[in-house]
Amino acid sequence: MTTHAYPGITPAALDVDVTQDVRNLYEDGITARKGAFSVEWADRLREDVDVAFEEALSRPGGAVGRGPNRYYVEIHPEQIRGFVELVDHPWVRSVCTAVLGPDYRIVELGFDVPLEGAVNQPWHRDFPMPEETRRERRLTSLAFNVTTVDTEEDMGPFEIAPGTQWDDSPEFDHGMFPPRDHYDRYLGRAVRKYPKRGDISARTALTIHRGTTNESAKPRPVLVLGVDGPEAGNADRHDTAVTRAYWDALPERVRRHLDCPVVDELVPVTQKHTIEGLVMGDA
Template sequence: MTNQTQEAKKYDIGEIQGALYGPGIMGLKGAFSREFAAKLGEEINELYAEALQREGGAVGRGPKRHYVEIHPEDISGFVELVTHPWLQTVCESVLGPDYKIVEIGFDVPNPGAVNQPWHRDFPAPDDTTRGRRLNSLAFNMTTVDVEEDMGPFEIAPGTQWDDGSEFEHEMFPPKENYERYEAKAQQKMPKMGDIAVRSALTIHRGTTNHSDKSRPVLVLGVDAPTANNHERHDLQVTKEFYKTLPEDLKRHLHCRLVDELEVIVQGHSIEGLMMGEA
């Protein structure tokens, strides 16, 4: 039995399923070292600066907010991240043994970012609305210690099951729902090294960043075989990098093998976030 297999056995599948099917979010404190998070932060800062110089390199997620999709080999810790036993256990417990990694990127709320409208990241699929199953997960890892004035991520637990058929674009609930979300809202203030997972259908928003610091967070999207979120993304891996990957990881990558990495054309712009909360 490998050390990773032994560590995976520490995690309670019932607790994982209960958290994601109940509140819709859970986290693991200290999953990685602060040094790992700091290195990730340095790499994201460089990638962000490059993306801002390139037309279409960063997609707006509201005033003073951007999302940038990247390549797995853009960050040095990709393999360590996606082979963490907790992450693997969560994916297998909720999405099944044939889960696929379909997206990697990062979100940066800068100083001056305002409250986003309450939203989910995409319309709920039939698996969820009819089958009451979650077929995708989003993992988030902060590269800074989040403080109250930095615009923490805010989520309304349990709302992944809300009927979104009458939402604008099936993603943006009407203003009359806001009072309920605000009554349920939880703000998350993770530290460097922590990792969280959520259903992207759980109603959430980024809040106002009153500080003079940005709050970068890595985003990893994972699908069950029945999901189609890969259609919104373009996960690329060079053939040389692919050769270096563990065999068990290769089968979990929904990627395009290329000789040289190509510039990513962002395929998931969320126009409803551009103006911030009305």
């Protein structure tokens, strides 16, 4: 495996060989597995996301804006029927272990929904660069994205600038938003992604990216799974929880990586995962 793999992790220690995926993450900032899940599994996910989105919009703080007509909602694992299949998928487990080590922690579950009228987001990364990444060029967290629809050109596809996860400048606002005079660099590298139901991607959220204008009448919900390595501390920014009965029914292999409270009763999440600047709209 490449020297960027977590120390001591070899392909023989993994469920599947993800050597090329690790290389992709360090070189491009993103990788993917086509057809990881069945279309039927993705359709059930869409049903669960639609129910959670309707509930979140019905109460204050249930959804946070990511720009005009674009929302993010954090949810609990029990709100989607396919949670165990997702986090226990051999490719997901192997990528997490290879990049973040055997003690990786699942810290975030949510979804983004660009609706009709969503506009281009400003180019951004999702959090400031950690010191470990700046000093050692080492990734300490991953974001997995699972589409619930077959993405088409007019639906505002996700756009990413490969290789920009290492970009570092004091000019970045909040450590996340590059100034406009950097935009030509990102536009020159920009790649739009058109995943289908059943596909999954993994990326470092440090790679500069944006959602684009949704010119259709169709929403484009995407599930987000956030995973930390031992050095990252993103769990403090999330409120994911599980009930005791759900926890007890989880496979031990999943429990070992799930970093969240076990509670008697779930409380709907009040969103706090805001990203400054995305409410600016078309930038």
